[in-house]
Amino acid sequence: MQRIEYTPRVAELLGRVRRRPAASWPWRPGEPVPEWLPIKQSWGWLFAPDGRVLTLVNPKDGIVSLPGGSLEAEDQGDPAAALAREAAEEAQAVIGPAHYLGYLYDRIGSANGGHECARVRMAAPLRAVGPSRPDPASGRHYRRLLVAPGLAVELLGWGAAGLRQARAAVQFATRALGVPELANEVIEELPEEGGPVFPS
Known part of the structure; x- marks a missing residue:
């Protein structure tokens, strides 16, 4: 088994990670x-x-998340447009075309005023990241980490349902993007100045 490596700076950040309580939203792959x-x-x-x-880590509360968020009027109902916008706002990330993986059925509708709704999951190549800056919507200044998908599930606290999502994402990425099925296990913080990640 490959040893997971990371710098003391990343170790200090990981020591403050808090996981959200796992939600029981059913996963509808494909x-x-x-x-x-x-x-x-x-x-x-x-x-x-x-x-x-x-993955994004809010250093103030230790919460880990994937890039993404709520659809806004400017997204015109398009989850791919919402993902590209949110990734740029939260992580200063430039992504390639997004592929639909499936959705989570939220019957309680905490993201929809108490009415049932869908929370979509997508996968895309990470092309580049710009200089780190706060999210204009929330003011949060995320730390940006590259981690193996399985470790991302652990940091997110998503459990078995999260592993199923990760597998669907990896299956797409290995087939369509040519990434290895077994990811690099080094945890790396992206530099504050940003730079290219995935070749066009």
């Missing part, structure tokens, strides 16, 4: 969102060429 069910959120597995994915 199923289109029914027309009657509103799509309220879009989140993405964004892959580097070595199979690692971008």
